Amino acid sequence: MEQLHNKNTHGVVRFITCGSVDDGKSTLIGRLLYDTKAVLTDQIQALTKTKHARVTASDAAIDLALLTDGLEAEREQGITIDVAYRYFSTVKRKFIVADAPGHEQYTRNMVTGASQADVAILLVDATRLDTSKSNISLLAQTKRHAAIVKMLGLKHIAVAVNKIDLLNFDEEVFKKIKEEILNLANTLKLPTPQVFPVSALLGDNIVNPSKNFNWYQGPTLLAWLEGLDISSEKSGVNLRFPVQYVARQDGSAAEDFRGYLGRVESGEIHQGQQVTILPAGSVATVAEIYISNGLNSFGQNTSVEMAKAGDVIALTFSEDVDVSRGDMIIAQDNSSDLLTKQLIADICWLDHDALSTSRKYILRHTTNTVFTKVKNIIQILDIETLSQAVEADSLGVNMIGRVELALQKPIAADLFDESLATGSFVLIDEATNHTVAAGMIREAL
Template sequence: MSLTPLNEDLGVLRFITAGSVDDGKSTLIGRLLYDSKSVLTDQLSALSRAKHKRTAGEDIDFSLLTDGLEAEREQGITIDVAYRYFATARRKFIIADTPGHEQYTRNMVTGASTAHAAIILVDATRVTEVDGQTELLAQTKRHSAIVKLLGLQHVIVAINKMDLIDFSEARFNAIRAAYLELAQRLGLQDVRFVPVSALKGDNIVFASEKMPWYQDEPLLDVLESLPVAEQDGELRFPVQLVARQDGSQADDFRGYMGRVESGAIRVGQSLRVLPSNRSATVAEIVGPSGLLDQAFAGQCVTVRLAEDVDVSRGDTFVSTESALQPSRKLGADVCWFDEEPLSPQRKYLLKQATSTVYVRVGSVDTVLDVTTLSHGTDKTTLAMNDIGAVQLSLQKPLAADTYDSHPATGSFVLIDEATHHTVAAGMIRTLAA
């Protein structure tokens, strides 16, 4: 059992479920909600009468708790990201149930972008033996690669449907060994394994008596005890809006509204405004309830400067000591969302934090082959759901970071200026002036 004290506040844990189609992601979340007493009586009554229920008799089809779209219920697959919220005595949770089908990989990226942890489901009945080697499904590899790209802190591999393989310890160990090899190749760090049966409830909330060989915690206990490393570092304050009280008055108020993405901002602190590189001093910080001496990451505030400097939406406040400089060239990993392939010579809009700039894709360096986990160099474009490394040239300098140092200012989306479709999401890896 978990050694975490019951009265310790561990904060909110955001996690996703990922894996291939029919691995049991929606069923696992439904069972987790049900066994943790987070499902209302009227919800259970509605599920028992649901026309698309895929269980016999009075048995509950737990997948219907998260598969809310009619098309999802008809086809028995998850299409869109479904968010669910629940809490235990130890912590609060936000769950994103993401699609397993390759066609909806872009939806999985969206759900994973704000998560701390991922539950990768593996259907124990669908893992095959090839030349004596345990072979994982392609989508399991794809989703694990995305989890690594997005820098999620923890991975829990839930080996599901153990009831259909007679709760075999040998089979569990073979799948565990195969995933550990995959994790090593991808560079995943904190990986944990739990044998479960989502449908029957084994090792979801309560330890299973059918697997006495498994001596570790059930899934919920693992989730309750996961540490969450909060973003801490240099100040990053992207300006979202310039607030004016009354421009005709002599005591005109000019404030800069936004959210502190990392670090802290204090009254009297010396700042640099990027990309202009002008210096300024914080005169006042206004929060929702009044004046503040300082504000920390996650807080939305209005900052007033002592000097009259030119600041507009898209500018970023950093500390005077910060070495960050504006960049016009970016190297990034991107997941392509659009049905229309990437066009290297075409202009796109890049939206990062509160900034929007024109960008041109200079080259596609590599494209990930999820089957072999190799990075091919023979492609010059990206098709829908492809993951690749690209070089970007910006029309004007941008105050950006690498994704691993500051995720909020190191991530972006690309927008087609003609259709206004969001065509890709990216993580910055390298910066150049």
């Protein structure tokens, strides 16, 4: 899980579209690509001839959703199955967008896409809601995706109320839906979302302002994205360098090389700096730092004085110390109680076999793996009512709950609210090697 570290409003923005099936997520991304001229002419020509087009409206010449639905099964069924990543840019900034599937059975793919995002765009299909009632009920999958966005700690959230064109661009309908969206955000304690009335199919209020929304005075969706400050908001921890690989080249004393490779997840590391290696607690001095030149190549004759978060590096130490894959290198003056064998975590269960408190799982945290057991299911989120059920004894596919984990050996962990990279983990079934859950650390006991 990556973060952006330059404090400006012109860096690359990673965003994900999420929500229930058929809300128009793929079409919205296709509209962004089409209206920002990010689609080649031959692509457009090919799409006009596709046999799986879902568009029948005379206003739309092509099915824009096909710009992201790359799998043949997706085109035939008219749904998104896997996360599709697309790149586009404007004169103001660059974007990487993930189109997440809306079907409940593909929730695991949505979690994967959202874990890499800076921004979430949640779509709501206005035509599928009963706006004749005073209290509008949003779809269950919309609530589930909103809850996952909350779990993953995304700070920038937009809600696009789509297909308003099919409701005659009715301002009162939009206001009712917006009120329910804000109620949902308040219940989940989400950051207050920016709510947009849009028509993804026709392009209203996506890239260009729409005369059909003469009652709307806010920015277009793209203008809002271009103006975001996506500075890292989880930078409360110092140096974190999980060791991914130990490289050894034996030779004469002058040529002997032992380097420790990985990515700096947070903070900075300098030549001559004293660091602590966890879990052993050994102290060492950084001798050389080599930045990757690409394709896992490190220029050993061109060491640098400093590396920062996001850099893929190789380190050498002045001392002969014992370092292995999965160890965490931190600043020596930052060696507070990071080691823990008990965690309280929020997890999204992704496997069809329910969570079992009687079996062991593999917890993968940064580059470290350790056996763990779920001691207790503290509570489960009821997606329909958004209430927390207690005394639960099972967690099924796509359910969200808070659990207590007991680890076989200690790991160097931060809280998820302080560090995305070192505060998150996945659980793996030892027998099947399936990823069964994505987790966020809330407490280290």
